[in-house]
Amino acid sequence: MLTRRIIPCLDVRDGRVVKGVRFSGLRDAGDPVELAARYEAEGADEIVILDVAATPDQRQTCCETVARVRASISIPLSVGGGVRALVDAERLLSVGADKVALNTAAVRRPEILRELADRTGRQCVVLAVDAVQWAHGWRVAVRSGAEHTELDAVEWAGVGEALGVGEVLLTSWDRDGTGDGYDIALLRAVASRVRVPIIASGGAKGPAHMIEAFEAGADAVLAASIFHDAAMSIGEVKDALAERGVEVRR
Protein backbone atom coordinates (compact mmCIF):
# COMPACT_ATOMS: atom_id res chain seq x y z
CA MET A 1 0.00 0.00 0.00
CA LEU A 2 1.17 3.47 -0.86
CA THR A 3 1.58 5.47 2.33
CA ARG A 4 0.41 9.07 2.83
CA ARG A 5 3.22 11.56 2.51
CA ILE A 6 4.17 14.30 4.96
CA ILE A 7 6.08 17.04 3.18
CA PRO A 8 7.74 19.96 4.91
CA CYS A 9 8.00 23.04 2.73
CA LEU A 10 10.96 25.40 2.76
CA ASP A 11 10.21 28.87 1.38
CA VAL A 12 13.68 30.07 0.45
CA ARG A 13 14.94 33.61 -0.14
CA ASP A 14 18.59 34.71 -0.27
CA GLY A 15 19.68 31.24 0.80
CA ARG A 16 17.54 31.31 3.98
CA VAL A 17 14.23 29.69 4.88
CA VAL A 18 11.47 32.25 5.46
CA LYS A 19 7.79 31.96 6.34
CA GLY A 20 4.89 34.36 6.17
CA VAL A 21 1.12 34.55 6.29
CA ARG A 22 -0.80 34.60 3.00
CA PHE A 23 2.52 34.79 1.19
CA SER A 24 3.69 38.01 2.91
CA GLY A 25 5.22 39.30 6.15
CA LEU A 26 8.18 36.94 5.78
CA ARG A 27 10.38 36.10 8.75
CA ASP A 28 13.58 34.05 8.99
CA ALA A 29 13.12 30.37 9.85
CA GLY A 30 16.59 28.89 9.44
CA ASP A 31 19.18 27.33 7.13
CA PRO A 32 17.69 25.20 4.32
CA VAL A 33 20.36 22.48 4.41
CA GLU A 34 20.12 22.07 8.19
CA LEU A 35 16.34 22.04 8.12
CA ALA A 36 16.10 19.59 5.20
CA ALA A 37 18.53 17.16 6.86
CA ARG A 38 16.69 17.45 10.18
CA TYR A 39 13.34 16.82 8.50
CA GLU A 40 14.69 13.75 6.67
CA ALA A 41 15.98 12.38 9.98
CA GLU A 42 12.56 13.02 11.56
CA GLY A 43 10.84 11.03 8.82
CA ALA A 44 9.89 13.56 6.13
CA ASP A 45 8.77 11.74 2.97
CA GLU A 46 9.88 14.46 0.61
CA ILE A 47 11.13 18.06 0.74
CA VAL A 48 9.65 20.98 -1.19
CA ILE A 49 11.68 24.13 -1.76
CA LEU A 50 9.79 27.18 -2.99
CA ASP A 51 11.97 30.01 -4.23
CA VAL A 52 10.25 33.19 -3.11
CA ALA A 53 12.99 35.48 -4.44
CA ALA A 54 12.36 38.13 -7.03
CA THR A 55 15.53 38.76 -9.03
CA PRO A 56 17.72 36.70 -11.40
CA ASP A 57 20.69 37.01 -9.00
CA GLN A 58 18.67 35.44 -6.27
CA ARG A 59 17.59 32.67 -8.68
CA GLN A 60 21.22 31.66 -8.99
CA THR A 61 21.39 31.54 -5.19
CA CYS A 62 18.38 29.21 -5.24
CA CYS A 63 20.17 26.80 -7.61
CA GLU A 64 23.09 26.72 -5.20
CA THR A 65 20.70 26.06 -2.31
CA VAL A 66 19.07 23.20 -4.25
CA ALA A 67 22.47 21.66 -4.98
CA ARG A 68 23.51 21.91 -1.31
CA VAL A 69 20.23 20.40 -0.09
CA ARG A 70 20.46 17.61 -2.68
CA ALA A 71 23.94 16.68 -1.48
CA SER A 72 22.68 16.35 2.09
CA ILE A 73 19.41 14.40 1.70
CA SER A 74 18.39 11.03 0.21
CA ILE A 75 14.66 11.69 -0.23
CA PRO A 76 12.83 13.37 -3.12
CA LEU A 77 13.22 17.10 -3.62
CA SER A 78 10.68 19.25 -5.45
CA VAL A 79 11.47 22.85 -6.33
CA GLY A 80 9.15 25.63 -7.42
CA GLY A 81 9.04 29.38 -7.75
CA GLY A 82 10.53 31.48 -10.49
CA VAL A 83 10.46 28.80 -13.18
CA ARG A 84 9.72 30.95 -16.22
CA ALA A 85 11.01 28.81 -19.09
CA LEU A 86 12.03 25.24 -19.90
CA VAL A 87 15.65 26.17 -19.34
CA ASP A 88 14.91 27.19 -15.73
CA ALA A 89 13.22 23.86 -15.06
CA GLU A 90 16.03 21.87 -16.63
CA ARG A 91 18.64 23.80 -14.66
CA LEU A 92 16.88 22.94 -11.39
CA LEU A 93 16.64 19.26 -12.38
CA SER A 94 20.31 19.21 -13.36
CA VAL A 95 21.45 20.57 -9.97
CA GLY A 96 19.41 18.07 -7.97
CA ALA A 97 15.66 18.68 -8.03
CA ASP A 98 13.64 15.53 -8.74
CA LYS A 99 10.48 17.46 -9.64
CA VAL A 100 9.83 21.03 -10.71
CA ALA A 101 6.64 22.90 -9.81
CA LEU A 102 5.25 25.51 -12.18
CA ASN A 103 2.52 28.06 -11.58
CA THR A 104 2.77 31.49 -13.25
CA ALA A 105 4.71 30.25 -16.31
CA ALA A 106 2.13 27.53 -16.92
CA VAL A 107 -0.81 29.94 -16.63
CA ARG A 108 0.85 32.31 -19.11
CA ARG A 109 1.73 29.50 -21.56
CA PRO A 110 0.16 26.11 -20.70
CA GLU A 111 2.12 24.28 -23.42
CA ILE A 112 5.24 24.58 -21.26
CA LEU A 113 3.79 21.73 -19.16
CA ARG A 114 3.58 19.40 -22.15
CA GLU A 115 7.02 20.40 -23.39
CA LEU A 116 8.63 19.74 -20.01
CA ALA A 117 6.79 16.42 -19.55
CA ASP A 118 7.90 15.30 -23.02
CA ARG A 119 11.52 16.04 -22.19
CA THR A 120 11.73 14.79 -18.63
CA GLY A 121 8.77 12.50 -18.08
CA ARG A 122 5.59 13.49 -16.26
CA GLN A 123 7.00 12.38 -12.91
CA CYS A 124 9.23 15.48 -12.97
CA VAL A 125 6.42 17.97 -13.59
CA VAL A 126 4.25 19.38 -10.79
CA LEU A 127 1.48 21.90 -11.38
CA ALA A 128 1.40 24.35 -8.48
CA VAL A 129 -2.10 25.80 -8.16
CA ASP A 130 -2.58 28.73 -5.79
CA ALA A 131 -6.35 28.82 -5.33
CA VAL A 132 -8.28 31.86 -4.10
CA GLN A 133 -11.89 31.48 -3.02
CA TRP A 134 -14.55 33.65 -4.64
CA ALA A 135 -18.33 33.60 -4.89
CA HIS A 136 -18.44 30.63 -7.29
CA GLY A 137 -15.55 28.40 -6.33
CA TRP A 138 -11.84 29.11 -6.64
CA ARG A 139 -9.71 31.07 -9.02
CA VAL A 140 -6.01 30.73 -9.75
CA ALA A 141 -3.59 33.27 -8.29
CA VAL A 142 -0.19 33.82 -9.88
CA ARG A 143 2.99 35.74 -9.05
CA SER A 144 3.04 34.53 -5.43
CA GLY A 145 -0.55 35.63 -4.92
CA ALA A 146 0.01 39.14 -6.27
CA GLU A 147 -2.26 38.64 -9.27
CA HIS A 148 -5.65 36.93 -9.22
CA THR A 149 -6.69 35.52 -12.61
CA GLU A 150 -10.18 34.50 -13.75
CA LEU A 151 -9.02 30.93 -14.36
CA ASP A 152 -11.09 28.33 -12.48
CA ALA A 153 -8.68 26.45 -10.20
CA VAL A 154 -10.44 23.06 -10.45
CA GLU A 155 -10.70 23.19 -14.25
CA TRP A 156 -7.09 24.34 -14.48
CA ALA A 157 -5.91 21.29 -12.53
CA GLY A 158 -7.72 19.14 -15.10
CA VAL A 159 -6.08 21.00 -17.98
CA GLY A 160 -2.69 20.51 -16.34
CA GLU A 161 -3.27 16.78 -16.04
CA ALA A 162 -4.24 16.57 -19.72
CA LEU A 163 -1.04 18.43 -20.62
CA GLY A 164 1.04 15.84 -18.78
CA VAL A 165 1.73 16.98 -15.22
CA GLY A 166 2.39 14.15 -12.77
CA GLU A 167 1.11 15.81 -9.63
CA VAL A 168 -0.83 18.84 -8.39
CA LEU A 169 0.45 20.95 -5.50
CA LEU A 170 -2.78 22.57 -4.38
CA THR A 171 -2.37 25.58 -2.10
CA SER A 172 -5.25 27.47 -0.56
CA TRP A 173 -4.16 31.10 -0.64
CA ASP A 174 -6.86 31.95 1.89
CA ARG A 175 -5.53 29.43 4.42
CA ASP A 176 -1.77 29.80 3.88
CA GLY A 177 0.01 30.32 7.20
CA THR A 178 -3.27 30.78 9.12
CA GLY A 179 -3.43 27.42 10.90
CA ASP A 180 -7.17 27.27 10.10
CA GLY A 181 -6.88 23.90 8.35
CA TYR A 182 -6.71 22.90 4.69
CA ASP A 183 -9.53 24.01 2.37
CA ILE A 184 -11.41 20.71 2.32
CA ALA A 185 -14.04 21.69 -0.25
CA LEU A 186 -11.27 22.74 -2.64
CA LEU A 187 -9.45 19.43 -2.13
CA ARG A 188 -12.61 17.41 -2.74
CA ALA A 189 -13.33 19.31 -5.95
CA VAL A 190 -9.84 18.82 -7.39
CA ALA A 191 -9.53 15.20 -6.19
CA SER A 192 -12.66 14.27 -8.12
CA ARG A 193 -11.45 16.15 -11.20
CA VAL A 194 -7.97 14.59 -11.65
CA ARG A 195 -6.38 11.14 -11.31
CA VAL A 196 -2.85 12.36 -10.58
CA PRO A 197 -1.82 12.66 -6.92
CA ILE A 198 -2.63 15.84 -5.00
CA ILE A 199 -0.50 17.53 -2.35
CA ALA A 200 -2.67 19.60 0.00
CA SER A 201 -1.12 22.86 1.11
CA GLY A 202 -2.05 25.91 3.15
CA GLY A 203 -3.50 26.09 6.65
CA ALA A 204 -2.24 23.01 8.51
CA LYS A 205 -1.85 23.33 12.25
CA GLY A 206 -1.73 19.67 13.24
CA PRO A 207 -2.56 16.03 12.51
CA ALA A 208 -6.33 16.56 12.73
CA HIS A 209 -6.18 18.92 9.73
CA MET A 210 -4.04 16.41 7.84
CA ILE A 211 -6.54 13.61 8.43
CA GLU A 212 -9.30 15.84 7.03
CA ALA A 213 -7.17 16.44 3.95
CA PHE A 214 -6.47 12.72 3.40
CA GLU A 215 -10.17 11.93 3.78
CA ALA A 216 -10.94 14.60 1.18
CA GLY A 217 -8.65 12.90 -1.35
CA ALA A 218 -5.16 14.32 -0.74
CA ASP A 219 -2.28 11.88 -1.25
CA ALA A 220 0.19 14.06 0.58
CA VAL A 221 0.11 17.05 2.90
CA LEU A 222 2.49 19.95 2.91
CA ALA A 223 3.20 22.06 5.96
CA ALA A 224 5.75 24.65 6.95
CA SER A 225 4.95 26.68 10.05
CA ILE A 226 4.21 23.76 12.38
CA PHE A 227 7.54 22.11 11.58
CA HIS A 228 9.72 25.25 11.47
CA ASP A 229 8.34 26.41 14.80
CA ALA A 230 8.92 22.90 16.18
CA ALA A 231 5.32 22.90 17.41
CA MET A 232 5.41 19.21 16.47
CA SER A 233 8.16 17.12 14.89
CA ILE A 234 7.40 15.12 11.76
CA GLY A 235 7.82 11.95 13.80
CA GLU A 236 5.20 13.13 16.30
CA VAL A 237 2.81 14.02 13.49
CA LYS A 238 3.28 10.59 11.92
CA ASP A 239 2.73 8.83 15.25
CA ALA A 240 -0.51 10.77 15.72
CA LEU A 241 -1.66 9.95 12.18
CA ALA A 242 -0.82 6.24 12.59
CA GLU A 243 -2.82 6.13 15.83
CA ARG A 244 -5.80 7.40 13.87
CA GLY A 245 -5.36 4.65 11.25
CA VAL A 246 -3.55 6.62 8.53
CA GLU A 247 -0.84 4.58 6.77
CA VAL A 248 2.45 6.42 7.04
CA ARG A 249 6.09 5.39 6.65
CA ARG A 250 7.74 5.12 10.07
Add this chain to the structure above:
Amino acid sequence: MRRVAIVQTGVANTASVVAAMRRCGAEPTVTDDTGAIAGATHVVLPGVGAFGAGMACLRATGLDRVLSERIAQGRPTLAVCLGLQLLCRSSEESPGVTGLGVLACDVGEFAPTVRVPQFGWNRVQGGAPGGVIETGYAYFANSFRIASAPPEWTPSTAEHGGRFVAALERGAVVGCQFHPELSGAWGLALVRRWLAMEGATPC
Protein backbone atom coordinates in the same frame (compact mmCIF):
# COMPACT_ATOMS: atom_id res chain seq x y z
CA MET B 1 39.50 -0.95 -8.52
CA ARG B 2 35.85 -0.02 -8.48
CA ARG B 3 34.75 2.22 -11.35
CA VAL B 4 31.11 3.35 -11.22
CA ALA B 5 29.45 4.73 -14.33
CA ILE B 6 25.99 6.26 -14.54
CA VAL B 7 24.42 6.07 -17.99
CA GLN B 8 23.49 9.55 -19.22
CA THR B 9 19.91 9.16 -20.41
CA GLY B 10 18.43 12.62 -20.06
CA VAL B 11 18.40 15.82 -18.05
CA ALA B 12 16.52 14.72 -15.00
CA ASN B 13 17.38 12.99 -11.75
CA THR B 14 21.02 12.17 -12.56
CA ALA B 15 22.12 14.57 -9.81
CA SER B 16 20.21 12.53 -7.21
CA VAL B 17 21.85 9.30 -8.36
CA VAL B 18 25.28 10.93 -8.24
CA ALA B 19 24.59 12.30 -4.75
CA ALA B 20 23.49 8.87 -3.47
CA MET B 21 26.57 7.15 -4.94
CA ARG B 22 28.84 9.72 -3.29
CA ARG B 23 27.13 9.21 0.04
CA CYS B 24 27.89 5.51 -0.37
CA GLY B 25 31.58 6.21 -0.96
CA ALA B 26 31.66 5.92 -4.76
CA GLU B 27 32.82 8.62 -7.17
CA PRO B 28 30.71 7.97 -10.29
CA THR B 29 31.14 9.31 -13.80
CA VAL B 30 28.08 10.24 -15.84
CA THR B 31 28.56 9.18 -19.43
CA ASP B 32 26.96 7.82 -22.60
CA ASP B 33 30.27 6.49 -23.94
CA THR B 34 30.01 2.81 -24.78
CA GLY B 35 33.66 2.15 -23.90
CA ALA B 36 33.28 3.72 -20.47
CA ILE B 37 30.08 1.76 -19.80
CA ALA B 38 31.63 -1.51 -20.99
CA GLY B 39 34.75 -0.91 -18.88
CA ALA B 40 33.08 0.15 -15.63
CA THR B 41 32.90 -2.34 -12.79
CA HIS B 42 29.47 -1.01 -11.73
CA VAL B 43 26.91 0.57 -14.06
CA VAL B 44 23.71 2.40 -13.09
CA LEU B 45 21.00 2.75 -15.73
CA PRO B 46 18.67 5.46 -14.45
CA GLY B 47 15.66 6.31 -16.49
CA VAL B 48 13.35 9.21 -16.94
CA GLY B 49 10.70 10.00 -19.50
CA ALA B 50 8.94 7.63 -21.81
CA PHE B 51 9.84 4.05 -22.81
CA GLY B 52 10.07 4.84 -26.54
CA ALA B 53 12.37 7.83 -26.08
CA GLY B 54 14.54 5.86 -23.64
CA MET B 55 15.02 3.00 -26.11
CA ALA B 56 15.73 5.41 -28.96
CA CYS B 57 18.45 7.00 -26.80
CA LEU B 58 20.06 3.62 -26.00
CA ARG B 59 19.95 2.48 -29.64
CA ALA B 60 21.37 5.75 -30.98
CA THR B 61 24.44 5.44 -28.76
CA GLY B 62 24.92 1.67 -29.14
CA LEU B 63 24.39 1.25 -25.41
CA ASP B 64 21.60 -1.27 -25.99
CA ARG B 65 24.17 -3.90 -27.00
CA VAL B 66 26.70 -2.98 -24.28
CA LEU B 67 24.06 -3.17 -21.54
CA SER B 68 22.62 -6.46 -22.79
CA GLU B 69 26.11 -8.00 -22.77
CA ARG B 70 26.85 -6.77 -19.25
CA ILE B 71 23.63 -8.23 -17.96
CA ALA B 72 24.12 -11.55 -19.76
CA GLN B 73 27.59 -11.76 -18.14
CA GLY B 74 26.16 -10.99 -14.69
CA ARG B 75 28.32 -7.88 -14.19
CA PRO B 76 27.11 -5.42 -11.52
CA THR B 77 24.34 -3.40 -13.13
CA LEU B 78 21.64 -1.41 -11.35
CA ALA B 79 18.64 -0.36 -13.45
CA VAL B 80 16.31 2.20 -11.86
CA CYS B 81 12.64 2.97 -12.63
CA LEU B 82 12.38 3.37 -16.43
CA GLY B 83 15.83 1.77 -16.54
CA LEU B 84 14.25 -1.47 -15.29
CA GLN B 85 11.38 -1.19 -17.76
CA LEU B 86 13.81 -0.76 -20.68
CA LEU B 87 15.18 -4.24 -19.90
CA CYS B 88 11.77 -5.74 -20.72
CA ARG B 89 10.37 -6.77 -24.10
CA SER B 90 7.80 -4.01 -24.50
CA SER B 91 5.67 -1.43 -22.70
CA GLU B 92 2.07 -0.29 -23.03
CA GLU B 93 3.51 3.21 -22.70
CA SER B 94 5.03 3.02 -26.19
CA PRO B 95 3.23 0.35 -28.26
CA GLY B 96 5.33 -1.11 -31.07
CA VAL B 97 8.68 -0.21 -29.51
CA THR B 98 10.95 -3.17 -28.73
CA GLY B 99 12.81 -3.11 -25.42
CA LEU B 100 16.17 -4.70 -24.64
CA GLY B 101 14.33 -7.93 -23.92
CA VAL B 102 16.82 -9.28 -21.38
CA LEU B 103 13.81 -9.70 -19.09
CA ALA B 104 11.16 -11.99 -20.55
CA CYS B 105 8.24 -9.83 -19.46
CA ASP B 106 6.25 -6.80 -20.56
CA VAL B 107 5.40 -3.49 -18.89
CA GLY B 108 1.75 -2.54 -18.42
CA GLU B 109 -0.57 -0.02 -16.84
CA PHE B 110 -1.76 0.02 -13.23
CA ALA B 111 -5.36 -0.89 -12.45
CA PRO B 112 -7.74 1.99 -13.34
CA THR B 113 -8.87 2.29 -9.71
CA VAL B 114 -5.63 3.80 -8.33
CA ARG B 115 -4.00 7.18 -8.68
CA VAL B 116 -1.38 7.38 -11.42
CA PRO B 117 1.50 8.13 -11.37
CA GLN B 118 2.22 6.10 -8.26
CA PHE B 119 3.99 8.79 -6.26
CA GLY B 120 5.37 8.08 -2.83
CA TRP B 121 6.57 5.46 -0.37
CA ASN B 122 5.32 1.93 -0.72
CA ARG B 123 6.12 -1.14 1.35
CA VAL B 124 8.43 -3.49 -0.54
CA GLN B 125 8.41 -7.17 0.37
CA GLY B 126 12.03 -8.25 -0.14
CA GLY B 127 13.16 -11.18 -2.25
CA ALA B 128 15.32 -14.10 -1.15
CA PRO B 129 17.35 -13.78 2.10
CA GLY B 130 20.88 -12.55 1.44
CA GLY B 131 19.84 -10.64 -1.66
CA VAL B 132 20.25 -6.95 -2.39
CA ILE B 133 16.57 -6.05 -1.88
CA GLU B 134 15.34 -6.24 1.71
CA THR B 135 11.86 -5.53 3.08
CA GLY B 136 11.19 -1.85 3.74
CA TYR B 137 9.72 1.38 2.42
CA ALA B 138 10.86 2.57 -1.00
CA TYR B 139 10.05 5.73 -2.96
CA PHE B 140 8.22 5.17 -6.26
CA ALA B 141 7.39 7.55 -9.13
CA ASN B 142 5.97 5.48 -11.97
CA SER B 143 2.91 5.25 -14.21
CA PHE B 144 3.61 1.76 -15.57
CA ARG B 145 4.74 -1.47 -13.93
CA ILE B 146 5.70 -5.12 -14.44
CA ALA B 147 2.83 -7.32 -13.23
CA SER B 148 4.70 -10.59 -12.70
CA ALA B 149 8.34 -11.64 -12.60
CA PRO B 150 10.10 -13.44 -15.47
CA PRO B 151 11.69 -16.85 -14.78
CA GLU B 152 15.17 -17.00 -13.25
CA TRP B 153 14.86 -13.62 -11.52
CA THR B 154 14.11 -13.12 -7.84
CA PRO B 155 11.27 -10.63 -7.42
CA SER B 156 10.45 -8.22 -4.63
CA THR B 157 6.88 -6.99 -4.68
CA ALA B 158 4.58 -4.17 -3.55
CA GLU B 159 0.86 -3.32 -3.83
CA HIS B 160 -0.79 -0.53 -5.80
CA GLY B 161 -4.16 -1.65 -7.11
CA GLY B 162 -2.82 -5.22 -7.04
CA ARG B 163 0.60 -6.73 -6.57
CA PHE B 164 3.38 -5.62 -8.90
CA VAL B 165 7.12 -6.18 -9.30
CA ALA B 166 9.02 -3.67 -7.14
CA ALA B 167 12.42 -5.11 -8.03
CA LEU B 168 14.14 -8.02 -9.77
CA GLU B 169 17.56 -9.39 -9.01
CA ARG B 170 19.89 -12.08 -10.32
CA GLY B 171 23.27 -11.94 -8.63
CA ALA B 172 24.80 -8.50 -9.13
CA VAL B 173 22.21 -7.46 -11.72
CA VAL B 174 19.44 -5.56 -9.97
CA GLY B 175 16.46 -3.71 -11.38
CA CYS B 176 14.38 -1.45 -9.13
CA GLN B 177 11.01 0.00 -10.07
CA PHE B 178 11.48 2.39 -7.13
CA HIS B 179 14.25 4.94 -6.68
CA PRO B 180 16.90 3.62 -4.25
CA GLU B 181 18.67 6.98 -4.51
CA LEU B 182 15.56 8.67 -3.07
CA SER B 183 14.59 5.99 -0.56
CA GLY B 184 16.40 7.41 2.47
CA ALA B 185 18.66 5.27 4.66
CA TRP B 186 16.98 2.07 3.42
CA GLY B 187 17.84 2.97 -0.18
CA LEU B 188 21.43 3.92 0.63
CA ALA B 189 21.93 0.58 2.41
CA LEU B 190 20.67 -1.17 -0.72
CA VAL B 191 23.12 0.80 -2.89
CA ARG B 192 25.99 -0.09 -0.53
CA ARG B 193 25.13 -3.81 -0.75
CA TRP B 194 25.12 -3.56 -4.54
CA LEU B 195 28.39 -1.60 -4.68
CA ALA B 196 30.01 -4.33 -2.56
CA MET B 197 29.15 -6.98 -5.16
CA GLU B 198 31.75 -8.07 -7.66
CA GLY B 199 29.67 -10.21 -9.99
CA ALA B 200 31.03 -12.53 -12.61
CA THR B 201 34.52 -11.73 -13.91
CA PRO B 202 34.38 -10.65 -17.56
CA CYS B 203 36.28 -12.96 -19.90
